[in-house]
Amino acid sequence: MYLKELLSKAKQAKYDVQKLTKEQKNNVLLKVADAFIKHADIIISENEKDIAYAVEKGMSDGLIDRLRLTLPRIEGMSEGLRQITDLEDPTGRVLEEFKPANGLHVKKVSVPLGLIGVIYESRPNVTADAFGLCFMAGNAVVLKGGSDAIHSNRVIVKIIREVLEKEGHNPDILSFVDSTKRETVMELMKMNEYIDVLIPRGGASLIQSVVNNSTIPVIETGTGNCHIYVDDSADLNEAVKIILNAKTQRIGVCNACESLLIHNSIYESFLPTLEKALKEKNVEIRADEISATILKDCIPATEEDYYKEYLDYIISIKIVNNVDEAITHINKYNTHHSDAILTKNMNNAEKFLNEVDSACVYVNASTRFTDGFEFGFGAEIGISTQKLHARGPMGLKELNTYKYEIIGNGQIRG
Amino acid sequence: MYLKELLSKAKQAKYDVQKLTKEQKNNVLLKVADAFIKHADIIISENEKDIAYAVEKGMSDGLIDRLRLTLPRIEGMSEGLRQITDLEDPTGRVLEEFKPANGLHVKKVSVPLGLIGVIYESRPNVTADAFGLCFMAGNAVVLKGGSDAIHSNRVIVKIIREVLEKEGHNPDILSFVDSTKRETVMELMKMNEYIDVLIPRGGASLIQSVVNNSTIPVIETGTGNCHIYVDDSADLNEAVKIILNAKTQRIGVCNACESLLIHNSIYESFLPTLEKALKEKNVEIRADEISATILKDCIPATEEDYYKEYLDYIISIKIVNNVDEAITHINKYNTHHSDAILTKNMNNAEKFLNEVDSACVYVNASTRFTDGFEFGFGAEIGISTQKLHARGPMGLKELNTYKYEIIGNGQIRG
Numbered sequence: 001m002y003l004k005e006l007l008s009k010a011k012q013a014k015y016d017v018q019k020l021t022k023e024q025k026n027n028v029l030l031k032v033a034d035a036f037i038k039h040a041d042i043i044i045s046e047n048e049k050d051i052a053y054a055v056e057k058g059m060s061d062g063l064i065d066r067l068r069l070t071l072p073r074i075e076g077m078s079e080g081l082r083q084i085t086d087l088e089d090p091t092g093r094v095l096e097e098f099k100p101a102n103g104l105h106v107k108k109v110s111v112p113l114g115l116i117g118v119i120y121e122s123r124p125n126v127t128a129d130a131f132g133l134c135f136m137a138g139n140a141v142v143l144k145g146g147s148d149a150i151h152s153n154r155v156i157v158k159i160i161r162e163v164l165e166k167e168g169h170n171p172d173i174l175s176f177v178d179s180t181k182r183e184t185v186m187e188l189m190k191m192n193e194y195i196d197v198l199i200p201r202g203g204a205s206l207i208q209s210v211v212n213n214s215t216i217p218v219i220e221t222g223t224g225n226c227h228i229y230v231d232d233s234a235d236l237n238e239a240v241k242i243i244l245n246a247k248t249q250r251i252g253v254c255n256a257c258e259s260l261l262i263h264n265s266i267y268e269s270f271l272p273t274l275e276k277a278l279k280e281k282n283v284e285i286r287a288d289e290i291s292a293t294i295l296k297d298c299i300p301a302t303e304e305d306y307y308k309e310y311l312d313y314i315i316s317i318k319i320v321n322n323v324d325e326a327i328t329h330i331n332k333y334n335t336h337h338s339d340a341i342l343t344k345n346m347n348n349a350e351k352f353l354n355e356v357d358s359a360c361v362y363v364n365a366s367t368r369f370t371d372g373f374e375f376g377f378g379a380e381i382g383i384s385t386q387k388l389h390a391r392g393p394m395g396l397k398e399l400n401t402y403k404y405e406i407i408g409n410g411q412i413r414g
Numbered sequence: 415m416y417l418k419e420l421l422s423k424a425k426q427a428k429y430d431v432q433k434l435t436k437e438q439k440n441n442v443l444l445k446v447a448d449a450f451i452k453h454a455d456i457i458i459s460e461n462e463k464d465i466a467y468a469v470e471k472g473m474s475d476g477l478i479d480r481l482r483l484t485l486p487r488i489e490g491m492s493e494g495l496r497q498i499t500d501l502e503d504p505t506g507r508v509l510e511e512f513k514p515a516n517g518l519h520v521k522k523v524s525v526p527l528g529l530i531g532v533i534y535e536s537r538p539n540v541t542a543d544a545f546g547l548c549f550m551a552g553n554a555v556v557l558k559g560g561s562d563a564i565h566s567n568r569v570i571v572k573i574i575r576e577v578l579e580k581e582g583h584n585p586d587i588l589s590f591v592d593s594t595k596r597e598t599v600m601e602l603m604k605m606n607e608y609i610d611v612l613i614p615r616g617g618a619s620l621i622q623s624v625v626n627n628s629t630i631p632v633i634e635t636g637t638g639n640c641h642i643y644v645d646d647s648a649d650l651n652e653a654v655k656i657i658l659n660a661k662t663q664r665i666g667v668c669n670a671c672e673s674l675l676i677h678n679s680i681y682e683s684f685l686p687t688l689e690k691a692l693k694e695k696n697v698e699i700r701a702d703e704i705s706a707t708i709l710k711d712c713i714p715a716t717e718e719d720y721y722k723e724y725l726d727y728i729i730s731i732k733i734v735n736n737v738d739e740a741i742t743h744i745n746k747y748n749t750h751h752s753d754a755i756l757t758k759n760m761n762n763a764e765k766f767l768n769e770v771d772s773a774c775v776y777v778n779a780s781t782r783f784t785d786g787f788e789f790g791f792g793a794e795i796g797i798s799t800q801k802l803h804a805r806g807p808m809g810l811k812e813l814n815t816y817k818y819e820i821i822g823n824g825q826i827r828g
Contacts, residue, residue, distance in 0.1 A: 015745060015769065100790040104779055113801045114771065192625070196801045211606070215626050217634075217802040238824045245826035331429065353819045355429065357528065365518055365822025374827070375818075376514040387527045387610045387815040388631040389802040401801040404789075405767045408779025410652040412659035413788070 003187055006175050007115075007142065007194035013172035014115045014140035014196075018091075020169065025136055026085040031163045033078040036128070039159055040074045046155040047124065054148055067122045067149055077128040077156075084132045087378045090396040091138040105407045110400045112138030114196035117188065119144045119210055121202035124152035130201070131160055131174050133381050137399035140173050142195065144188055146202075147180035154178060189214035201382055204309065219389060221382035224254035224337035225309045226367040229326040229352070231343035232263040236270050238364070239342045240277050246340070246366040248281045252311045254383055255338050255370040259306060259316045261326045267319050268294055283313045290319040306333045323348040327355045334358060336385050338367040338392075359385060359392035417601055420589050421529075421556065421608035427586035428529045428554035428610075432505075434583065439550055440499040445577045447492040450542070453573055454488045460569040461538065468562055481536045481563055491542040491570075498546045501792045504810040505552040519821040524814045526552030528610035531602065533558045533624055535616035538566035544615070545574055545588050547795050551813035554587050556609065558602055560616075561594035568592060603628035615796055618723065633803060635796035638668030638751035639723045640781040643740040643766070645757035646677040650684050652778070653756045654691050660754070660780040662695045666725045668797060669752050669784040673720060673730045675740045681733050682708055697727045704733040720747045737762040741769045748772060750799050752781040752806075773799060773806035 020028075036043065047069040054064050096108040116139045118130045127145060134141040145153040153176065161171040177184060189198065189210060198218045200210035211218055228246060230239050246257035262270060271294040278285060279297070286301040298317075305316045306329075320326045323341070330339050340362035341352040349363045360370045370393060372380025377395030384390045390398035434442075450457065461483040468478050510522040530553045532544045541559060548555040559567040567590065575585040591598060603612065603624060612632045614624035624632055642660060644653050660671035676684060685708040692699060693711070700715040712731075719730045720743075734740045737755070744753050754776035755766040763777040774784045784807060786794025791809030798804045804812035 015771070018769070098790065100788060102783060102788055104783060106789065212629050217631065217800055219802070220631075235824070241826055242824065249827055349821075355432070357429070358817065360818045360820060363821045365820060365825040366827055368827040369516060369518060369820065369822075369825065370818075374514060374516055375520065376512065386631055388633070391815055392818050401805055403772065404774045404784075404806050406774060406779060406783065407763075407777045408783075410649070410656065411779040411783065412655055413663055413780055413782040 002179070003177070003184065003191065006177065007191055009172040010115050010140050010142050010175040011194045013170045013175075014112070016170040017135065017140050017173045018112055018138050020138075022089040024167070024169070025089070028163060028167055028169065029081045029085050029132055029136070031167060032128070032160050033081040035159045035163055036074050036078045036156075039155075040071055043069055043074055043152065043155055043159075044071070046151040049151040050124075050149050059148070063122065063148075067124065067152070069124055069152060073125065077125050080125075080129055081132045084136050084379060087136065087396055089136065089138075090400045095402055102411055102413075103408070104411055107405045108402050109405055110397070111403050113399060113401050115140045115142060115194060116399070117142045117144070117191075117195045117198045117216065119185065119188070119198065119200045119202075119206070120146065121206055122146040122148040124149045124156060126201055127153045127156045128160070130199075130381065133379055133396060134399055135173065137396045139399060140175075142175040142177065142188075144177040144185055150178070150180060186213060189216060192216050199382060217388075219382070219384050219394070220386040221384055221394075222254045223309055223335045223385055224256065224370075224383070225259065225307065225333060225335045226255060226257050226337055227259045227261060227330045227334060227339040228257050228367065229261040229320070229323070229330070229339070229341045230263060230266065230270065231323060231341055231345060231348050232265045233344040233348075234266070234342040235344065236266070236273070239270070240274055242340070242342060242364070242366050243274065244277055244281065246368055247278070247283055247315055248313070249366075249368055251313060253368075254309075255368050256311070257315065257340075257367050258308065258310050259318070259333070261318050261320050261329060262291070264290070264319050264321050267291055271295055278315065281313065283315055286314060286316040288318045291317045309335065323351055327352060331355075331357050336387075337383065338362065338370040340365060340367050359383070416593070417591070417598065417605065420591065421605055423586040424529050424554050424556050424589040425608045427584045427589075428526070430584040431549065431554050431587045432526055432552050434552070436503040438581070438583070439503070442577055442581055442583065443495045443499050443546055443550070445581060446542070446574050447495040449573045449577055450488050450492045450495075450570075453569075454485055457483055457488055457566065457569055457573075458485070460565040463565040464538075464563050473562070477536065477562075481538065481566070483538055483566060487539065491539050494539075494543055495546045498550050498793060501550065501810055503550065503552075504814045509816055516825055516827075517822070518825055521819045522816050523819055524811070525817050527813060527815050529554045529556060529608060530813070531556045531558070531609045531612040531630065533599065533602070533612065533614045533616075533620070534560065535620060536560040536562045538563045538570060540615055541567045541570045542574070544613075544795065547793055547810060548813055549587065551810045553813060554589075556589040556591065556602075558591040558599055564592070564594060600627060603630060606630050613796060631802075633796070633798050633808070634800040635798055635808075636668045637723055637749045637799055638670070638784075638797070639673065639721065639747060639749045640669060640671050640751055641673045641675060641744045641748055641753040642671050642781065643675040643734070643737070643744070643753070643755045644677060644680065644684065645737060645740075645755055645759060645762050646679045647758040647762075648680070648756040649758065650680070650687070653684070654688055656754070656756060656778075656780050657688065658691055658695065660782055661692070661697060661729055662727070663780075663782055665727060667782075668723075669782050670725070671729065671754075671781050672722065672724050673732070673747070675732050675734050675743060676705065678704070678733050678735050681705055685709055692729065695727065697729055700728060700730040702732045705731045723749065737765055741766060745769075745771050751797065752776065752784040754779060754781050773797070
């Protein structure tokens with residue numbers, strides 16, 4: 001009952017938010033950004049309750065760090081919202097316009113998705129960030145954050161709702177599932193009558209749980225088993241730099257490289273240099289039998305390794321006979337996120353671009369560029385690894401759908 | 415095990431079909447069209463087995479008619495495939511091209527969805543039709559048709575696979591789940607590892623079952639509780655014609671009108687004329703209290719009526735005070751398919767276009783135009799009523815997704 005009541009109001013609010021102008025949306029986001037700074041002490045003291053509980057529970061330092069809100073982090077949340085106001089409102093764009101034989105005037109126009117549900121883990125900054133992006137794209141939002149961050153999320157939501165209300169808007173444009181019960185999330189994921197789209201944000205197990213349990217359309221994001229294939233004609237100095245960047249510039253992100261394929265005519269000369277560079281960054285190598293004959297220090301790669309998104313200082317290596325074998329391997333093991341070929345052979349590059357089944361396919365560049373900001377979208381709600389709707393980095397435009405607006409003068413169908 | 419083996423081959427075939435040229439795809443479709451005619455007698459004799467079983471089971475005449483394949487219907491299937499060859503190949507279109515600050519060259523290119531699963535009911539012509547459309551859009555297809563049509567479907571699939579093989583292509587581009595077990599469909603709907611997208615085609619209960627049980631992304635199609643709102647300034651002669659067309663030109667289709675809203679300042683003068691016209695077509699009226707005071711022959715409308723997709727000679731009527739009330743009613747009861755306003759007031763028309771949450775919103779035209787052929791798409795796999803991916807009529811373009819092809823010259827992320 002609690003959920004149905006909450007979502008009924010949220011569903012009503014989705015029609016209200018669609019009527020707001022860009023100026024009204026900017027005004028709300030700027031006021032919320034100010035309110036975060038003004039109430040930083042309250043946010044921090046509520047956050048301390050979550051931290052205290054996490055410490056008591058024996059949560060790891062890494063996870064506690066993710067959970068913690070400091071003044072600089074609150075300033076970061078504010079700045080994030082301010083930046084969204086600089087972006088173009090994605091709604092109301094005329095995507096196509098045509099007159100079929102029946103004489104109707106058809107316009108295909110971008111419109112908000114409606115009510116977006118976001119299910120996420122323990123980073124409380126996602127609360128502000130997800131709201132800001134969905135809101136600027138004209139959507140109402142219902143948030144279900146991790147139980148560990150409930151005090152932090154509750155106060156952030158309260159501040160946003162107060163601004164909405166004070167500015168004369170429906171506060172239910174942002175709803176918050178204030179529950180730590182697992183049953184409530186399960187129930188939420190079946191609320192097709194109210195929620196148009198669900199976006200899970202977090203680790204692979206959260207995302208799998210949403211994909212497996214939701215009857216609402218889901219945008220699957222963020223699992224990246226990204227590959228780099230070093231072709232026989234690759235510039236090997238450049239290859240070392242790109243591999244190092246893709247593996248180690250930032251560990252624990254979905255666009256990091258997890259697996260390396262190397263052409264069999266170059267591995268003997270290439271691997272010693274590469275191994276040295278990887279070892280300097282303390283990267284552990286899981287190698288197939290052939291590359292193990294050259295490598296000084298490696299662990300045998302298992303079949304499971306090739307499926308693995310390590311998110312760690314580990315990389316798997318396999319030697320292949322040609323670009324076709326590389327493509328077949330990638331299409332078998334990847335997560336359709338980002339894969340790269342390093343080559344000077346433009347035929348092989350083109351083959352790779354055409355045949356690798358991923359959202360982003362690179363020639364001679366690091367996989368780390370798969371990112372809404374790097375693509376110039378100015379924002380990112382996530383990176384889609386599914387085929388429906390959006391693929392790759394999702395900015396504001398990807399938080400819209402379209403409708404057909406059709407004007408006639410009495411047409412009936414014969 | 416049967417399914418996994420079948421789908422492993424189908425998954426491999428999805429990479430093969432993507433390499434075919436438009437000419438190769440045309441050639442296959444034309445050869446299949448010929449083969450249907452050549453083997454019409456075998457198709458009909460297999461279909462007779464299904465018919466005999468249906469008669470024995472006591473299936474209704476209407477359903478048996480849907481199931482039956484005659485020579486003209488087989489010719490229709492052939493002609494459908496020939497027509498697909500006239501359409502543009504939707505793959506490989508450059509949708510966007512840009513150079514972000516990092517200097518990468520990014521192309522957003524249309525590509526096939528991959529392996530599409532189609533789950534449908536007892537119309538065996540869907541077997542040819544769904545294959546033809548998905549195939550021209552570069553996809554492999556796995557079909558699961560209704561058990562009642564299993565002999566018909568089996569022989570149609572066999573003919574298509576034989577052509578594929580004879581033309582030197584992988585026959586697994588088309589797979590067929592040759593099973594009448596319910597467990598097999600349930601299992602199929604969880605095969606995320608192999609199938610990229612599921613499209614159910616059939617009645618509301620089939621579609622709901624797929625939406626509720628699939629973990630694979632689904633495109634929800636075809637349920638239409640379509641409304642027409644007659645505003646106070648509408649041309650009432652035109653209104654009668656449009657309502658009659660939308661309700662009775664074809665019963666049992668998703669774009670037929672099921673519910674009528676009428677402005678309270680015109681219902682007294684409008685309803686007698688409308689009732690006369692509807693009665694001539696034997697349309698039963700389910701009316702609210704106000705309209706019942708004017709109507710000669712009607713049944714009281716219940717809350718349930720307003721949610722109903724009758725697909726029959728029945729229409730519900732409700733009187734509203736203004737366009738806002740009409741919009742609120744529609745957004746509460748509709749299925750986000752197609753809704754129309756009849757008006758001369760351009761402010762009300764614009765409000766209606768903006769605020770009604772449907773795939774297709776009409777001004778002064780029949781809802782019956784929501785159709786891929788009427789929109790000039792030249793084909794239609796279904797009409798999407800969800801927000802993700804495609805909305806409204808889905809043609810070949812909507813059977814594609816996109817990928818980003820990114821060319822660099824050694825870029826690493828700083």
